[in-house]
Amino acid sequence: MAKYFDVHPDNPQARSINQIVELIRSDGLVAYPTDSCFALGCRMGSKDALDRIRAIRHLDDRHHFTLMCHDFAQLGQFVTINNALFRAVKASTPGPFTFILPATKEVPRRLLHPKKKTVGVRITAHTTAQAILAELGEPLVSSTLLLPGETEAMTQGWEIKETLDHSIDAVIDSGDCGTEPTTVIDLSEGEPEILRVGAGDPSRFSSAAI
Numbered sequence: 001m002a003k004y005f006d007v008h009p010d011n012p013q014a015r016s017i018n019q020i021v022e023l024i025r026s027d028g029l030v031a032y033p034t035d036s037c038f039a040l041g042c043r044m045g046s047k048d049a050l051d052r053i054r055a056i057r058h059l060d061d062r063h064h065f066t067l068m069c070h071d072f073a074q075l076g077q078f079v080t081i082n083n084a085l086f087r088a089v090k091a092s093t094p095g096p097f098t099f100i101l102p103a104t105k106e107v108p109r110r111l112l113h114p115k116k117k118t119v120g121v122r123i124t125a126h127t128t129a130q131a132i133l134a135e136l137g138e139p140l141v142s143s144t145l146l147l148p149g150e151t152e153a154m155t156q157g158w159e160i161k162e163t164l165d166h167s168i169d170a171v172i173d174s175g176d177c178g179t180e181p182t183t184v185i186d187l188s189e190g191e192p193e194i195l196r197v198g199a200g201d202p203s204r205f206s207s208a209a210i
Contacts, residue, residue: 003019008174021132027046029052029170030170037145037180038155039144042141044107066098066122066142067079071123080104085190096181098183103117122142182200
């Protein structure tokens, strides 16, 4: 059964954050809130938890997983960004954007797109997610908590626990975080390609704006 953490949205309890991080470090899979919607998350080295994300969401090997990073300095360890795009990406973080970029050698091969060798990255503005990432000290491998056949992500912690109780290890409930996923922008070829319009305004990534 999944553990249920009720975390204050503005002042996350240190004890709860520490317990969540220990669970993640033990290869646990958690459902946690972001500034767009709930996500499934695990540590980069956990093959078992990653396989469970694939099973829950029915994902194939072409799915772009996202590295949820604590800050821009950490993001820069895992992807390469050319100078022309740096300013636009920096100005959009933290926020509801996911960027597809060429991965560095720091990213495990199982997380990469098999042909492009790219990975998704983002920095969330959500206070509780930021507290988890700060304590963890590494990115969370993440995927939007959107179940097969559904058009909207799950939003209620109790509902997530009821539905995924035997598939995940913890649910982190920290109040409402919305239903709209991130805007996904592929920057791997140099020219921005908007793959999904979501909570973030994609207009700053038009060719004219870059």
